[in-house]
Amino acid sequence: MASINDASADRYELREFHPGTDDQGAPDSRTKPWMDAVGLGFHEPTESDEAAARMVAHMVADQETFLGVYVRQPAPGSVDETWPAGTFTWFRKALSWGDGTAIDTQAVSAVTVRPTERRRGVLRRMMTHALERGVAEGYAMASLTASEGTIYRRFGFGCAIRERAVRVRRARALPFLAPTTGVVTMVPTRWLADGVGRDVFDRFHARTPGSMVRNTGTWPIVFGEIGRDGQKAKDVRAAVHRPDGSDEVDGYVTWRVVEGKTGEDTRVEVVDLVYVTDEAYLSLWEFLLSIDLNDVVVYDRSRLDDPIVAAVADNRAFDVDHEEDHVWLRVLDVAAVLESRPYAVDGSLTLAVTDALGHASGTYRLDVREARGTVTRLADDADAAGSDIALDVADLGAVLIGSVSPQTLAAAGLLRAADEAAPVLLRAMLTPPRTPHGVTYF
Ligand SMILES: CC(C)(COP(=O)(O)OP(=O)(O)OC[C@H]1O[C@@H](n2cnc3c(N)ncnc32)[C@H](O)[C@@H]1OP(=O)(O)O)[C@@H](O)C(=O)NCCC(=O)NCCS
Incomplete structure:
Protein backbone atom coordinates (compact mmCIF):
# COMPACT_ATOMS: atom_id res chain seq x y z
CA MET A 1 0.00 0.00 0.00
CA ALA A 2 1.30 3.43 -0.89
CA SER A 3 2.11 5.48 2.18
CA ILE A 4 0.01 8.40 3.02
CA ASN A 5 -0.26 9.59 -0.56
CA ASP A 6 3.31 9.75 -1.81
CA ALA A 7 2.37 12.07 -4.65
CA SER A 8 1.22 14.80 -2.33
CA ALA A 9 3.05 14.08 0.93
CA ASP A 10 4.84 17.37 0.57
CA ARG A 11 1.63 19.23 0.01
CA TYR A 12 0.11 18.61 3.46
CA GLU A 13 0.97 18.62 7.10
CA LEU A 14 -1.02 16.47 9.52
CA ARG A 15 -1.57 17.97 12.97
CA GLU A 16 -3.18 16.32 15.99
CA PHE A 17 -4.54 18.45 18.80
CA HIS A 18 -7.29 18.73 21.39
CA PRO A 19 -10.05 21.31 21.10
CA GLY A 20 -9.59 24.29 23.39
CA THR A 21 -11.11 27.62 24.34
CA ASP A 22 -9.85 31.13 24.98
CA ASP A 23 -10.53 32.82 28.30
CA GLN A 24 -13.97 33.93 27.06
CA GLY A 25 -14.99 30.30 26.37
CA ALA A 26 -14.82 30.78 22.57
CA PRO A 27 -13.02 28.16 20.44
CA ASP A 28 -9.29 28.93 20.38
CA SER A 29 -7.31 29.90 17.28
CA ARG A 30 -6.72 26.27 16.18
CA THR A 31 -10.16 25.01 17.07
CA LYS A 32 -12.32 27.66 15.35
CA PRO A 33 -10.89 27.20 11.81
CA TRP A 34 -11.19 23.43 12.29
CA MET A 35 -14.88 23.84 13.21
CA ASP A 36 -15.40 26.16 10.24
CA ALA A 37 -13.86 23.55 7.94
CA VAL A 38 -16.21 20.85 9.31
CA GLY A 39 -19.18 23.17 8.75
CA LEU A 40 -18.08 23.69 5.17
CA GLY A 41 -17.68 19.93 4.61
CA PHE A 42 -21.23 19.22 5.77
CA HIS A 43 -22.77 22.31 4.15
CA GLU A 44 -23.78 23.77 7.48
CA PRO A 45 -24.25 27.50 8.05
CA THR A 46 -21.56 29.22 10.11
CA GLU A 47 -22.68 29.02 13.71
CA SER A 48 -23.21 32.03 15.98
CA ASP A 49 -20.58 32.85 18.61
CA GLU A 50 -22.91 31.47 21.25
CA ALA A 51 -23.40 28.18 19.39
CA ALA A 52 -19.65 27.89 18.70
CA ALA A 53 -18.89 28.31 22.42
CA ARG A 54 -21.46 25.67 23.29
CA MET A 55 -20.15 23.24 20.66
CA VAL A 56 -16.53 23.55 21.72
CA ALA A 57 -17.51 23.04 25.36
CA HIS A 58 -19.21 19.79 24.33
CA MET A 59 -16.18 18.60 22.35
CA VAL A 60 -13.86 19.39 25.26
CA ALA A 61 -16.20 17.49 27.58
CA ASP A 62 -16.07 14.47 25.25
CA GLN A 63 -12.24 14.63 25.26
CA GLU A 64 -12.06 14.63 21.49
CA THR A 65 -8.78 14.34 19.60
CA PHE A 66 -8.78 16.40 16.42
CA LEU A 67 -6.82 15.81 13.26
CA GLY A 68 -6.33 18.61 10.76
CA VAL A 69 -4.55 18.24 7.44
CA TYR A 70 -3.12 21.62 6.43
CA VAL A 71 -1.92 22.81 3.02
CA ARG A 72 1.73 23.74 3.49
CA GLN A 73 1.79 26.49 0.90
CA PRO A 74 -1.69 27.96 0.67
CA ALA A 75 -2.67 30.22 -2.19
CA PRO A 76 -2.76 33.83 -0.98
CA GLY A 77 -6.18 34.78 0.27
CA SER A 78 -7.46 31.19 0.35
CA VAL A 79 -9.13 29.66 3.40
CA ASP A 80 -6.19 27.23 3.44
CA GLU A 81 -4.18 29.93 5.22
CA THR A 82 -6.02 29.08 8.42
CA TRP A 83 -8.49 26.23 7.79
CA PRO A 84 -7.44 22.61 7.55
CA ALA A 85 -8.22 20.96 4.19
CA GLY A 86 -9.13 17.75 6.01
CA THR A 87 -10.79 17.24 9.41
CA PHE A 88 -11.27 14.16 11.61
CA THR A 89 -11.99 13.55 15.28
CA TRP A 90 -12.15 10.59 17.63
CA PHE A 91 -13.30 10.05 21.18
CA ARG A 92 -14.39 7.27 23.52
CA LYS A 93 -17.86 5.83 23.03
CA ALA A 94 -19.24 2.68 24.64
CA LEU A 95 -21.15 0.15 22.54
CA SER A 96 -23.64 -1.98 24.47
CA TRP A 97 -23.86 -5.73 24.01
CA GLY A 98 -27.33 -5.61 25.55
CA ASP A 99 -26.64 -7.78 28.61
CA GLY A 100 -25.46 -4.92 30.81
CA THR A 101 -21.90 -5.10 29.45
CA ALA A 102 -20.29 -2.79 26.90
CA ILE A 103 -17.07 -2.25 24.99
CA ASP A 104 -15.35 1.09 24.50
CA THR A 105 -14.92 2.06 20.87
CA GLN A 106 -12.77 4.69 19.19
CA ALA A 107 -15.64 6.71 17.74
CA VAL A 108 -14.73 8.55 14.54
CA SER A 109 -16.57 11.67 13.43
CA ALA A 110 -16.36 15.02 11.60
CA VAL A 111 -14.62 13.44 8.59
CA THR A 112 -14.39 16.05 5.84
CA VAL A 113 -12.04 16.92 3.00
CA ARG A 114 -12.34 20.24 1.22
CA PRO A 115 -13.75 19.79 -2.33
CA THR A 116 -10.58 21.25 -3.91
CA GLU A 117 -8.40 18.66 -2.11
CA ARG A 118 -10.44 15.51 -2.66
CA ARG A 119 -9.04 12.25 -4.04
CA ARG A 120 -5.48 13.10 -3.05
CA GLY A 121 -5.35 10.67 -0.15
CA VAL A 122 -6.24 13.09 2.64
CA LEU A 123 -8.90 10.82 4.13
CA ARG A 124 -6.63 7.78 3.84
CA ARG A 125 -3.90 9.66 5.64
CA MET A 126 -6.18 10.73 8.49
CA MET A 127 -7.81 7.29 8.86
CA THR A 128 -4.52 5.40 8.82
CA HIS A 129 -3.06 7.71 11.43
CA ALA A 130 -6.16 7.63 13.62
CA ARG A 154 -11.79 -0.14 2.47
CA PHE A 155 -10.59 0.85 5.92
CA GLY A 156 -12.03 -2.30 7.53
CA PHE A 157 -15.39 -0.95 8.74
CA GLY A 158 -18.48 -3.11 8.33
CA CYS A 159 -22.08 -1.99 8.71
CA ALA A 160 -23.25 -3.75 11.88
CA ILE A 161 -26.67 -2.21 12.26
CA ARG A 162 -29.16 -0.67 9.88
CA GLU A 163 -32.08 1.64 10.54
CA ARG A 164 -35.32 2.65 8.92
CA ALA A 165 -37.22 5.87 8.47
CA VAL A 166 -40.84 4.84 8.89
CA ARG A 167 -44.24 6.47 8.84
CA VAL A 168 -47.36 5.19 10.54
CA ARG A 169 -50.70 6.42 9.27
CA ARG A 170 -52.88 7.39 12.20
CA ALA A 171 -56.22 6.61 10.66
CA ARG A 172 -55.51 2.88 10.34
CA ALA A 173 -53.16 2.25 13.24
CA LEU A 174 -55.42 2.29 16.28
CA PRO A 175 -56.55 0.46 18.28
CA PHE A 176 -53.45 -1.68 18.79
CA LEU A 177 -54.13 -5.40 18.60
CA ALA A 178 -53.02 -5.94 22.20
CA PRO A 179 -53.83 -3.58 25.06
CA THR A 180 -51.01 -1.38 26.31
CA THR A 181 -50.19 -0.86 29.96
CA GLY A 182 -48.99 2.01 32.13
CA VAL A 183 -49.59 5.74 32.08
CA VAL A 184 -48.33 8.37 29.63
CA THR A 185 -47.98 11.94 30.91
CA MET A 186 -46.83 15.08 29.12
CA VAL A 187 -43.91 16.88 30.80
CA PRO A 188 -41.96 20.08 30.15
CA THR A 189 -38.83 19.32 28.08
CA ARG A 190 -36.81 21.02 30.83
CA TRP A 191 -37.98 18.42 33.34
CA LEU A 192 -36.75 15.65 31.07
CA ALA A 193 -33.44 17.42 30.50
CA ASP A 194 -32.91 17.86 34.24
CA GLY A 195 -32.02 14.21 34.80
CA VAL A 196 -34.91 11.86 34.11
CA GLY A 197 -34.14 11.57 30.38
CA ARG A 198 -30.49 10.66 30.91
CA ASP A 199 -31.41 8.06 33.49
CA VAL A 200 -33.88 6.44 31.08
CA PHE A 201 -31.23 6.41 28.36
CA ASP A 202 -28.69 4.75 30.66
CA ARG A 203 -31.12 1.94 31.37
CA PHE A 204 -32.06 1.66 27.67
CA HIS A 205 -28.37 1.49 26.79
CA ALA A 206 -27.65 -1.28 29.28
CA ARG A 207 -30.35 -3.58 27.85
CA THR A 208 -30.13 -2.75 24.15
CA PRO A 209 -27.57 -4.42 21.86
CA GLY A 210 -26.01 -1.90 19.50
CA SER A 211 -26.82 1.14 21.61
CA MET A 212 -24.01 3.69 21.81
CA VAL A 213 -23.43 6.32 24.47
CA ARG A 214 -24.32 9.81 23.26
CA ASN A 215 -22.13 12.84 22.65
CA THR A 216 -22.51 15.61 25.21
CA GLY A 217 -23.83 17.84 22.41
CA THR A 218 -26.64 15.42 21.51
CA TRP A 219 -28.60 15.83 24.73
CA PRO A 220 -29.90 19.42 24.35
CA ILE A 221 -31.10 18.54 20.84
CA VAL A 222 -32.94 15.34 21.72
CA PHE A 223 -34.50 16.94 24.79
CA GLY A 224 -35.76 19.83 22.65
CA GLU A 225 -33.64 22.45 24.37
CA ILE A 226 -31.91 23.43 21.12
CA GLY A 227 -33.38 23.29 17.63
CA ARG A 228 -31.79 22.32 14.33
CA ASP A 229 -30.73 25.95 13.81
CA GLY A 230 -28.73 25.99 17.06
CA GLN A 231 -31.28 28.34 18.69
CA LYS A 232 -33.62 27.54 21.56
CA ALA A 233 -36.17 25.05 20.25
CA LYS A 234 -39.74 26.31 20.51
CA ASP A 235 -41.70 23.47 18.99
CA VAL A 236 -40.57 20.31 20.80
CA ARG A 237 -42.92 18.56 23.24
CA ALA A 238 -42.24 15.69 25.63
CA ALA A 239 -44.06 12.82 27.30
CA VAL A 240 -43.02 10.03 29.63
CA HIS A 241 -44.31 6.55 30.41
CA ARG A 242 -44.62 4.93 33.82
CA PRO A 243 -45.72 1.34 34.53
CA ASP A 244 -49.05 0.93 36.30
CA GLY A 245 -48.69 1.71 39.99
CA SER A 246 -45.14 3.01 39.71
CA ASP A 247 -43.59 6.47 39.90
CA GLU A 248 -40.51 5.41 37.98
CA VAL A 249 -40.27 6.68 34.40
CA ASP A 250 -39.34 3.84 32.01
CA GLY A 251 -39.59 5.62 28.67
CA TYR A 252 -39.83 9.05 27.09
CA VAL A 253 -40.55 10.59 23.73
CA THR A 254 -39.89 14.07 22.33
CA TRP A 255 -41.54 15.25 19.12
CA ARG A 256 -42.62 18.20 17.05
CA VAL A 257 -45.65 18.61 14.80
CA VAL A 258 -44.84 19.81 11.27
CA GLU A 259 -47.80 21.10 9.33
CA GLY A 260 -47.98 19.83 5.74
CA LYS A 261 -48.37 22.26 2.87
CA THR A 262 -51.51 21.91 0.75
CA GLY A 263 -51.93 18.27 -0.18
CA GLU A 264 -49.16 17.07 2.14
CA ASP A 265 -49.51 15.14 5.38
CA THR A 266 -49.20 16.95 8.68
CA ARG A 267 -46.61 14.95 10.59
CA VAL A 268 -45.72 14.16 14.16
CA GLU A 269 -41.93 13.94 13.86
CA VAL A 270 -40.30 11.92 16.61
CA VAL A 271 -37.16 13.66 17.86
CA ASP A 272 -36.17 10.99 20.37
CA LEU A 273 -37.80 7.83 21.67
CA VAL A 274 -36.04 5.93 24.44
CA TYR A 275 -37.50 3.01 26.36
CA VAL A 276 -36.47 0.64 29.10
CA THR A 277 -39.29 -1.82 28.47
CA ASP A 278 -41.24 -3.02 25.45
CA GLU A 279 -44.40 -1.83 27.23
CA ALA A 280 -43.06 1.73 27.35
CA TYR A 281 -42.16 1.67 23.63
CA LEU A 282 -45.63 0.42 22.69
CA SER A 283 -47.50 2.86 24.93
CA LEU A 284 -45.51 5.86 23.74
CA TRP A 285 -46.27 4.93 20.13
CA GLU A 286 -49.95 4.55 20.96
CA PHE A 287 -49.84 7.99 22.54
CA LEU A 288 -48.13 9.56 19.48
CA LEU A 289 -50.72 8.00 17.20
CA SER A 290 -53.52 9.40 19.33
CA ILE A 291 -52.44 13.07 18.94
CA ASP A 292 -55.15 14.84 16.93
CA LEU A 293 -54.80 17.27 14.00
CA ASN A 294 -52.13 15.34 12.12
CA ASP A 295 -51.99 12.47 9.63
CA VAL A 296 -48.85 10.44 10.25
CA VAL A 297 -46.19 9.76 12.85
CA VAL A 298 -42.70 9.66 11.31
CA TYR A 299 -39.70 8.09 13.03
CA ASP A 300 -36.18 7.96 11.59
CA ARG A 301 -34.65 5.53 14.06
CA SER A 302 -36.82 2.47 13.61
CA ARG A 303 -35.00 -0.82 14.13
CA LEU A 304 -35.33 -3.65 11.65
CA ASP A 305 -38.14 -5.86 12.91
CA ASP A 306 -39.87 -2.96 14.69
CA PRO A 307 -42.66 -4.43 16.87
CA ILE A 308 -45.00 -1.59 15.85
CA VAL A 309 -45.63 -3.42 12.56
CA ALA A 310 -47.17 -6.25 14.53
CA ALA A 311 -48.88 -3.99 17.08
CA VAL A 312 -51.00 -1.76 14.81
CA ALA A 313 -54.58 -2.60 13.85
CA ASP A 314 -53.74 -2.64 10.12
CA ASN A 315 -50.15 -3.61 9.36
CA ARG A 316 -50.38 -1.54 6.16
CA ALA A 317 -50.58 1.60 8.28
CA PHE A 318 -46.83 1.10 8.71
CA ASP A 319 -44.61 2.14 5.79
CA VAL A 320 -40.84 2.18 5.36
CA ASP A 321 -39.74 5.41 3.66
CA HIS A 322 -36.06 4.60 3.64
CA GLU A 323 -33.52 2.13 5.01
CA GLU A 324 -29.78 2.63 5.37
CA ASP A 325 -26.62 1.80 7.28
CA HIS A 326 -26.38 3.11 10.81
CA VAL A 327 -23.39 2.03 12.96
CA TRP A 328 -20.18 0.76 11.32
CA LEU A 329 -17.66 -1.22 13.37
CA ARG A 330 -13.95 -1.77 12.76
CA VAL A 331 -12.26 -4.50 14.79
CA LEU A 332 -8.72 -3.62 15.82
CA ASP A 333 -8.11 -6.45 18.31
CA VAL A 334 -10.03 -9.64 17.45
CA ALA A 335 -9.40 -11.42 20.74
CA ALA A 336 -10.36 -8.46 22.92
CA VAL A 337 -13.58 -7.82 20.99
CA LEU A 338 -14.73 -11.45 20.84
CA GLU A 339 -13.93 -12.00 24.50
CA SER A 340 -15.93 -8.92 25.51
CA ARG A 341 -19.33 -9.95 24.18
CA PRO A 342 -21.84 -12.48 25.50
CA TYR A 343 -22.82 -15.57 23.48
CA ALA A 344 -26.15 -17.32 23.12
CA VAL A 345 -24.79 -20.78 22.29
CA ASP A 346 -21.60 -22.65 23.14
CA GLY A 347 -19.28 -23.97 20.42
CA SER A 348 -15.88 -23.66 18.77
CA LEU A 349 -14.95 -22.13 15.41
CA THR A 350 -11.73 -21.11 13.70
CA LEU A 351 -11.83 -17.77 11.88
CA ALA A 352 -9.36 -16.60 9.22
CA VAL A 353 -9.47 -12.80 9.20
CA THR A 354 -7.97 -10.65 6.44
CA ASP A 355 -7.27 -6.98 7.07
CA ALA A 356 -5.70 -4.69 4.45
CA LEU A 357 -4.42 -2.42 7.23
CA GLY A 358 -3.02 -5.37 9.19
CA HIS A 359 -4.49 -4.66 12.63
CA ALA A 360 -6.76 -7.70 12.84
CA SER A 361 -5.11 -10.10 10.36
CA GLY A 362 -4.69 -13.63 11.61
CA THR A 363 -6.24 -17.00 12.30
CA TYR A 364 -8.15 -17.31 15.55
CA ARG A 365 -10.00 -20.03 17.42
CA LEU A 366 -13.10 -18.91 19.28
CA ASP A 367 -14.20 -21.26 22.07
CA VAL A 368 -17.47 -20.42 23.77
CA ARG A 369 -18.27 -22.11 27.07
CA GLU A 370 -21.14 -21.03 29.32
CA ALA A 371 -21.81 -17.97 27.17
CA ARG A 372 -18.29 -16.50 27.40
CA GLY A 373 -15.72 -16.63 24.62
CA THR A 374 -12.01 -17.40 24.76
CA VAL A 375 -9.88 -16.57 21.74
CA THR A 376 -6.58 -18.21 20.80
CA ARG A 377 -4.49 -16.63 18.06
CA LEU A 378 -3.32 -19.55 15.95
CA ALA A 379 -1.39 -17.70 13.23
CA ASP A 380 -0.46 -14.18 12.16
CA ASP A 381 -1.86 -14.77 8.69
CA ALA A 382 -5.38 -15.64 7.63
CA ASP A 383 -5.29 -19.40 6.97
CA ALA A 384 -8.49 -19.61 4.95
CA ALA A 385 -8.03 -23.26 3.93
CA GLY A 386 -7.46 -24.43 7.50
CA SER A 387 -10.35 -22.48 9.07
CA ASP A 388 -14.08 -23.00 9.49
CA ILE A 389 -14.83 -19.46 8.30
CA ALA A 390 -12.78 -16.97 6.28
CA LEU A 391 -13.84 -13.35 6.20
CA ASP A 392 -12.58 -9.80 5.93
CA VAL A 393 -12.31 -7.69 9.07
CA ALA A 394 -15.13 -5.49 7.72
CA ASP A 395 -17.46 -8.50 7.73
CA LEU A 396 -16.37 -9.50 11.21
CA GLY A 397 -17.42 -5.99 12.29
CA ALA A 398 -20.72 -6.43 10.44
CA VAL A 399 -21.77 -9.62 12.27
CA LEU A 400 -20.63 -8.56 15.74
CA ILE A 401 -23.81 -7.13 17.23
CA GLY A 402 -25.86 -10.01 15.88
CA SER A 403 -28.00 -7.88 13.59
CA VAL A 404 -26.31 -9.04 10.37
CA SER A 405 -26.35 -12.82 9.89
CA PRO A 406 -23.14 -14.66 8.91
CA GLN A 407 -25.40 -16.80 6.68
CA THR A 408 -26.47 -13.68 4.82
CA LEU A 409 -22.87 -12.62 4.30
CA ALA A 410 -22.05 -16.15 3.10
CA ALA A 411 -24.91 -15.89 0.61
CA ALA A 412 -23.50 -12.52 -0.47
CA GLY A 413 -20.17 -14.20 -1.23
CA LEU A 414 -18.32 -12.28 1.47
CA LEU A 415 -17.94 -14.93 4.14
CA ARG A 416 -16.52 -18.29 3.04
CA ALA A 417 -17.09 -21.60 4.79
CA ALA A 418 -16.38 -25.12 3.55
CA ASP A 419 -19.23 -26.45 5.67
CA GLU A 420 -22.43 -24.43 5.73
CA ALA A 421 -22.99 -25.49 9.33
CA ALA A 422 -20.20 -23.07 10.36
CA PRO A 423 -22.06 -19.82 9.57
CA VAL A 424 -25.20 -21.35 11.11
CA LEU A 425 -23.29 -22.02 14.33
CA LEU A 426 -21.69 -18.56 14.29
CA ARG A 427 -25.09 -16.97 13.83
CA ALA A 428 -26.51 -18.92 16.76
CA MET A 429 -23.54 -17.98 18.93
CA LEU A 430 -23.89 -14.28 18.11
CA THR A 431 -27.68 -14.11 18.66
CA PRO A 432 -28.19 -10.95 20.74
CA PRO A 433 -30.33 -10.83 23.90
CA ARG A 434 -32.92 -8.70 22.03
CA THR A 435 -33.28 -6.89 18.70
CA PRO A 436 -30.40 -4.45 18.25
CA HIS A 437 -31.48 -0.83 18.19
CA GLY A 438 -29.25 2.19 17.75
CA VAL A 439 -30.67 5.65 18.51
CA THR A 440 -27.36 7.54 18.64
CA TYR A 441 -25.76 9.48 15.80
CA PHE A 442 -22.24 10.83 16.00
C1 LIG B 1 -15.51 11.35 1.77
C2 LIG B 1 -14.29 12.24 1.81
C3 LIG B 1 -13.94 12.49 3.26
C4 LIG B 1 -13.14 11.54 1.08
O1 LIG B 1 -11.93 12.25 1.24
P1 LIG B 1 -10.72 12.12 0.20
O2 LIG B 1 -9.56 12.78 0.85
O3 LIG B 1 -11.15 12.58 -1.11
O4 LIG B 1 -10.45 10.56 0.15
P2 LIG B 1 -9.07 9.88 -0.25
O5 LIG B 1 -8.48 10.60 -1.42
O6 LIG B 1 -8.20 9.69 0.92
O7 LIG B 1 -9.58 8.51 -0.73
C5 LIG B 1 -9.45 7.33 0.06
C6 LIG B 1 -10.20 6.24 -0.62
O8 LIG B 1 -11.60 6.45 -0.49
C7 LIG B 1 -12.21 6.52 -1.77
N1 LIG B 1 -13.26 7.50 -1.65
C8 LIG B 1 -13.09 8.76 -1.26
N2 LIG B 1 -14.28 9.38 -1.22
C9 LIG B 1 -15.20 8.49 -1.58
C10 LIG B 1 -16.60 8.55 -1.73
N3 LIG B 1 -17.31 9.66 -1.49
N4 LIG B 1 -17.23 7.45 -2.13
C11 LIG B 1 -16.53 6.32 -2.38
N5 LIG B 1 -15.20 6.21 -2.24
C12 LIG B 1 -14.55 7.29 -1.85
C13 LIG B 1 -11.11 6.88 -2.74
O9 LIG B 1 -11.39 6.42 -4.04
C14 LIG B 1 -9.92 6.16 -2.11
O10 LIG B 1 -9.93 4.79 -2.41
P3 LIG B 1 -8.58 3.93 -2.45
O11 LIG B 1 -7.72 4.43 -1.32
O12 LIG B 1 -9.08 2.55 -2.25
O13 LIG B 1 -8.01 4.21 -3.78
C15 LIG B 1 -14.57 13.58 1.10
O14 LIG B 1 -15.03 13.30 -0.18
C16 LIG B 1 -15.56 14.48 1.82
O15 LIG B 1 -15.17 15.31 2.62
N6 LIG B 1 -16.87 14.37 1.56
C17 LIG B 1 -17.89 15.24 2.15
C18 LIG B 1 -18.09 14.98 3.62
C19 LIG B 1 -18.36 13.52 3.86
O16 LIG B 1 -19.09 12.88 3.16
N7 LIG B 1 -17.73 13.02 4.92
C20 LIG B 1 -17.91 11.68 5.35
C21 LIG B 1 -18.59 11.76 6.68
S1 LIG B 1 -19.03 10.21 7.24
Missing part, protein backbone atom coordinates in the same frame (compact mmCIF):
# COMPACT_ATOMS: atom_id res chain seq x y z
CA LEU A 131 -6.47 3.82 13.69
CA GLU A 132 -2.79 3.48 14.57
CA ARG A 133 -3.36 5.94 17.41
CA GLY A 134 -6.46 4.02 18.41
CA VAL A 135 -4.45 0.82 18.75
CA ALA A 136 -1.80 2.68 20.76
CA GLU A 137 -4.52 4.05 23.05
CA GLY A 138 -5.78 0.50 23.68
CA TYR A 139 -9.00 0.55 21.68
CA ALA A 140 -10.11 -2.90 20.53
CA MET A 141 -12.63 -1.46 18.07
CA ALA A 142 -13.43 1.72 16.14
CA SER A 143 -16.92 2.91 15.21
CA LEU A 144 -18.63 5.52 13.07
CA THR A 145 -21.87 6.56 11.43
CA ALA A 146 -21.42 7.46 7.76
CA SER A 147 -22.83 10.01 5.36
CA GLU A 148 -22.21 7.70 2.39
CA GLY A 149 -22.24 3.91 2.19
CA THR A 150 -19.13 3.32 0.08
CA ILE A 151 -16.36 5.16 1.90
CA TYR A 152 -15.36 3.08 4.90
CA ARG A 153 -15.25 -0.61 3.98
